[in-house]
Amino acid sequence: MLDLSKPQRQSPVGVVVLFFKHLRKAVNFVFYFFILKYSTDSSSLVLWAGIAVIAIITLVYSILIYRKFLFYVQGDEFIIDKGLFNREKIAVPFERIQSVHIDQNVVQRALKVVGLKIDTAGSGTKELEIAALPDAYARSIQEFLLERKKQVAAAEEDIVEQEVGETFKTSSKPLIQLNLLDVVKVGLTENHLKTSFALFALVNGYYWQNQDFFSTFFLDYIKEGQAVWLKKWLIILPSMVLALLLISIVSSVVLSILKYYGLQFRVSPKEVQKVSGLLKKTEYQIPIHKIQYLKYSSNPLRRLFGLKTIVVKQASSKASADKQSLMIPGCKEFQLQAIIHELFPELEKSSFTTFKANNYLKVQMVLLFAILPATLIGLLGFLDARAFSISILWLLIALPLSIQCASNMHLEIDSEGLRLRKGWIFPKTEVVKYYKLQSVSIRQNVFQKRRKVAHFDFYTAAGSLRMWQLDEEVATELYNYILYKIESSDQTWM
Amino acid sequence: MTDTKVEFNNPIIQMDSLPILEKTNFQSLEKDYLWVRILFISIVLLIVGSVALFIGIISDLEWWQPMILVGIIFSLIYFTEWKGFSIKGYALRQNDVSFKSGLIFLSMTSVPFNRVQHTEVNQTPLARLFDLGEVKVYTAGGATSDLTISGLKIGEAHQLKDHITKLSSQYA
Numbered sequence: 001m002l003d004l005s006k007p008q009r010q011s012p013v014g015v016v017v018l019f020f021k022h023l024r025k026a027v028n029f030v031f032y033f034f035i036l037k038y039s040t041d042s043s044s045l046v047l048w049a050g051i052a053v054i055a056i057i058t059l060v061y062s063i064l065i066y067r068k069f070l071f072y073v074q075g076d077e078f079i080i081d082k083g084l085f086n087r088e089k090i091a092v093p094f095e096r097i098q099s100v101h102i103d104q105n106v107v108q109r110a111l112k113v114v115g116l117k118i119d120t121a122g123s124g125t126k127e128l129e130i131a132a133l134p135d136a137y138a139r140s141i142q143e144f145l146l147e148r149k150k151q152v153a154a155a156e157e158d159i160v161e162q163e164v165g166e167t168f169k170t171s172s173k174p175l176i177q178l179n180l181l182d183v184v185k186v187g188l189t190e191n192h193l194k195t196s197f198a199l200f201a202l203v204n205g206y207y208w209q210n211q212d213f214f215s216t217f218f219l220d221y222i223k224e225g226q227a228v229w230l231k232k233w234l235i236i237l238p239s240m241v242l243a244l245l246l247i248s249i250v251s252s253v254v255l256s257i258l259k260y261y262g263l264q265f266r267v268s269p270k271e272v273q274k275v276s277g278l279l280k281k282t283e284y285q286i287p288i289h290k291i292q293y294l295k296y297s298s299n300p301l302r303r304l305f306g307l308k309t310i311v312v313k314q315a316s317s318k319a320s321a322d323k324q325s326l327m328i329p330g331c332k333e334f335q336l337q338a339i340i341h342e343l344f345p346e347l348e349k350s351s352f353t354t355f356k357a358n359n360y361l362k363v364q365m366v367l368l369f370a371i372l373p374a375t376l377i378g379l380l381g382f383l384d385a386r387a388f389s390i391s392i393l394w395l396l397i398a399l400p401l402s403i404q405c406a407s408n409m410h411l412e413i414d415s416e417g418l419r420l421r422k423g424w425i426f427p428k429t430e431v432v433k434y435y436k437l438q439s440v441s442i443r444q445n446v447f448q449k450r451r452k453v454a455h456f457d458f459y460t461a462a463g464s465l466r467m468w469q470l471d472e473e474v475a476t477e478l479y480n481y482i483l484y485k486i487e488s489s490d491q492t493w494m
Numbered sequence: 495m496t497d498t499k500v501e502f503n504n505p506i507i508q509m510d511s512l513p514i515l516e517k518t519n520f521q522s523l524e525k526d527y528l529w530v531r532i533l534f535i536s537i538v539l540l541i542v543g544s545v546a547l548f549i550g551i552i553s554d555l556e557w558w559q560p561m562i563l564v565g566i567i568f569s570l571i572y573f574t575e576w577k578g579f580s581i582k583g584y585a586l587r588q589n590d591v592s593f594k595s596g597l598i599f600l601s602m603t604s605v606p607f608n609r610v611q612h613t614e615v616n617q618t619p620l621a622r623l624f625d626l627g628e629v630k631v632y633t634a635g636g637a638t639s640d641l642t643i644s645g646l647k648i649g650e651a652h653q654l655k656d657h658i659t660k661l662s663s664q665y666a
Contacts, residue, residue: 315634438635441603449600459635479604480514486606487589493609493634 002140007070007081013111014069014132018062020107021131026058071130076152078118078145080128090128094149096120098290098316100142102135105280114138118145175342176265176328176335178276183263186330187256188249189301191426195248196241256329265328267342272312274326286314286326289494292462293432294343296336300425308336312343313462315494325462344417344431352412352419358453361469362406370398401425411456411467413478415485418458420465430465432458435489440482442475458482461493515592515604520583526624527645528579533620535575539568574598584643591631591658593641605641609633610662615651627651631658 033050037043061084070081077091098119108115108131116138118128133141178186263276273285295311302308312326331339341348378391404424412419417433437458444454452472456479458465470478546560553560578597585592594602611634617627621644628644629651646654 438609438633439603439605439639439641441601441639443599443601445599446597457638459633459639461634461636464636464638476514479602483515483590483604483606484513487608489608 002144004071004073004078004141004144007072009070010066010130011111011113011132011134012066013113015059015062015066016111017107017113017115017132018065019059022058022062022065023055026054029054069130076148080130092118092120092128094145094152097145097149099285099287100145101283101285102138102142103277103280103282108132109279109281116141174264174266175338176263176331178260178263178330180257180261182330183257183260184253185305185307186260187253189299189305189307189330190248190252190256191299192245192248192252195252196244199248199251200244260329263328265339267339272326272343274328284326286312288343289492290315291343292436292460292493293430293465294340295428295430296331297423297426297428302330306332308333310336310339313460315461340431344433346416346433347414347419347431350414350416352414355411355413355467355470355474357406357409357411357467357469358451358471360448360451360453361409362403364469365402365406366399369402370395373398409468411470413481420467422468432460432465434482434485435491436460436493437482437486438493440479442479444472513587515585515587519585519587520592520594521585522580522583523645524624524626524647527621527626528576530618530620530624530626530645531575531579532572534618535568535571539564542568582645586654586657589661591641591643593643603639603641605631605633605639607658607661608665609635610658613655613658613662615648615655617648617651621648629655629658 030051033047036050037047064084065082068082068084068087072079072081074091076095077093078097079092080088080090082088082090101117101119102114103117104114111132112135113132114135116130116133120128130138258278258280260276261278262281263274266273269288271285271287272291273283275281275283291312292315293313295313296308297311298308307329308331310328310331312328314325374391374395377387377394380387381391401424405422408422408424408427410419410421412421417431420430422428437460439459441457441459442454443457448454448469453469454472454475456467456470456475458467543561543564546564547557549555550557550560574597578595581597581600582595583593585594589608590604590606592602592604594600611632613632614630615627616630621627625648626644627646627648628642629646631641631643633639633641643651643654
């Protein structure tokens, strides 16, 4: 039987898990011993001694941290007592527990233990994580916490929650299941431009941070290379871009396999659940009533394969908003329909009334993304004539893109909810039911007022949505309609 | 479920019979609140102005040049505050509370009572001089969706808060 009334320690192998966790941070210091060795010609003994000292310090630190880490239950709170230098006692009231996750990284898998994470509504920054527990024990704690949370909530609100169906059985058929080919497709169709830029920034940052080291180490190559570089930058630059793109494609595929391999998505009457990962198997669930809205998006490559990315948005405090949503990449159209069927049955058969954004949005986007940048680049043309052609090129590309993007802004209204469709190259759709909305706003600047258009903001507990440049008349009617829908609904948003 | 089917296919026609939040429903704020705002801006002006003077003296510019810039910016701020004051207002209906403001950037936000998380009354030191206060209405939709009704008599502010709390607690 589970007894958490006395302070508990995690599994003794937790020391090893913590050791590897801290080692990752300590590796940065090892790097400086390498610098010391190669920049001052000292013997490799220094290097090895340095590495050994770091390893020993990390081990001792891990043991002490392990010994100081206790968890137990006191009254209606789950308590984690931890920390070596600054002792921390984190008390989580049961009713504030949002969800309890179990995951397993490589080290944990090798040692046959799992990690337990507790999410709360408020604290985005506090780390509520137990590093090493036997699987069965972790699951009984998970069950216990969620059970207690339910009890406390029921006692407080005087509402006895109805038992709806059974909880998850891993045998139940998943709504979405990705095989290796699907996962590779997801990796291949990642937004590589974005990844390349991130990679470039990372390498660049690392280079500048340790510039002294690199410049002494690679000085000869650089000197030699400089002459070639200046002459042949026309060849080198594109090949570097290609290399960067290639690296980003390969790393995207690898990451995608690591993260999404064996992804399974299930919907039960109570919650949605996602399990995925090759080395580190993560399990994530959101109770149905906490789901606030659904978002699905795509990009040109994904559209070739007919794939979409679905994000299920959960009610959360702002700080942890990203962590709190559940993302399923590589979803096919019929799977999306199946999810909508499960989560938004009201919206499935409805007839939406569609409103396009006012043409003023085209004017605005063309000005902002085509004409303004082109003018700025064009002004540089007085310094360097080549800027003129870049400016014209920009205009030729950005003009049709802005117009297309603006004309794809749609708001679709139904009696139970609404759908926002936007974007052209990166199309994106958001679906929300009226009773999930917290409040609404109409915003309008003086120019918009003259044109009789306004922005419409929909606020949900998982972030806000915006319809750009809606006709004022429609906006006012919609405003009253949505308020009426929220106020006349007796469904709770959470 | 069956009666909602009627409006199911035609939400727009339904709109004619909806309670409509008209511009005339809005209650304007206490006149004294304009003085609170102007006093506040003047204090900021005093600080920014003296920084500008300092910069003017130590830099190569003439001593009055930065102050001219500050003067232009603040006359615009005073102007929008003055003209925009009459636009600010709140509307209290049976099921929701709304606030609108803005001369250059107009905005109107409404919070239904069944979505209110909690409410509070605040009073800045300047507002205390005029016996004014503000009511803040929090929702779960994040900071931008919260509502602040400023420029109320402090007694009214407490009344309004109690009223909203009472109505919203029915749904908790």
